[in-house]
Amino acid sequence: MARTSARDPAKAAASTPVERAAPALPAAAHRLTLNDVAAHAGVSRATVSLVLRKSPLVKEETRAKVDAAMAELGYVYNRRAANLRSGASRTVGLVLCEITTPNYSQLTAGIDDVLDGEGYMAFITNTAEDAGRQRRVLLRMQEHGVDGLVVVPAEQTRADALEDGACAGLPCVLAQRRVEGFPADYVGPDYGAGMELVTEHLIALGHRNIGFIGGVRRIAPLSERLAGFHRALRRHRLKSGPLVPCAVLDRASGHEAGRRLFAGNDFPTAVVCYNDIVAFGVMLALIERGLTPGEDVAVVGCDDVAEAGLHRPALTTFTTDPRVVGREAARLLLRRIEAPDRPREEIIVPPRLVIRQSCGALAARSGAKTRHLQGDAG
DSSP states (O other), X not given: OOOOOXXXXXXXXXXXXXXXXXXXXXXXXXXXXXXXXXXXXXXXXXXXXXXXXXXXXXXXXXXXXXXXXXXXXXXXXXXXXXXHHHTOOSEEEEEESOSSSHHHHHHXXXXXXXXXXXXXXXXXXXXXXXXXXXXXXXXXXXXXXXXXXXXXOOTTOOHHHHHHTTGGGSOEEEESSOOTTOOOEXXXXXXXXXXXXXXXXXXXXXXXXXXXXXXXXXXXXXXXXXXXXXXXXXXXXXXXXXXXOOOOSSHHXXXXXXXXXXXXXXXXXXXXXXXXXXXXXXXXXXXXXXXOBTTTBEEEOSBOOGGGGTSSSOOBEEBOOXXXXXXXXXXXXXHHHHOTTSOOOEEXXXXXXXXXXXXXXXXXXXXXXXXXOOOOBO
């Protein structure tokens, strides 16, 4: 193998790295301005500004021309600078108590439906039902300069905790869960009326021994559900069947609660479940026990999630319309941001009963064999 000797000047020179001047860096790209967009679109700078602010004063033809010019030039609106000038961030904080369930994903989608159309963006965070974490999150939202808050309160949230966490100083809407003593706008389903609907439906089918499964957290939606359940029973002078507590975030919890309830032979002819997710688990426990949901035991849920109609048997339930709740919460927050001193507002989304196979009603109508129902009136 040939080697280069340092003693051979010619070869040494050939092997020595040669330092060359680095190529000049390209000049910094020209930062596009409103004037550039205006010139390209053939309109005034003021018109471009109105388009960016979504002013209704601009004709659609002119707006389309300006939008096309911005796209062709690659212009990106400097929202941060505009926010500094106006004192508004065009952002809101969405503080969820739990981010994993279908209910809250639909709520988030509904909020985003409205915010996107109004030029706002949401910062989304999850407190995981931790009131201490919720307080930290609320303070961080304030530090980031959000214009308002939509809060689904964590378990054991007190009014003073929300006040300390900046809610008292910012436009704030509570969604899905109330907090006693905190005078904020509120949007949520009528859980109590929904539970009355499904319980009345079971009573009309002949059930007299009706149990309730789900709920361990001390939150307003649980007390509202139970209140509606008991109102319907009292109206017909019926005693409540067994109340079986369980977590409500996944069907595994409903499955375990159902196994406990149906382990013996003395169990109710119908069960009302805290939500659809729990009901899916309860129906699995019935099937494992050799019982048929809708024939041996009626099962009803709450929420009408997308899977409810596709499950077999399909689940009887009532709607809580979380996407509608989200849209209304976002609209209400934007109204509050626009007029902070307006009177407090509360929006309640009414339930709708959705009758399917799991309660036995559809089977009974088709002439299918049904179990004789027994229970205690009190």
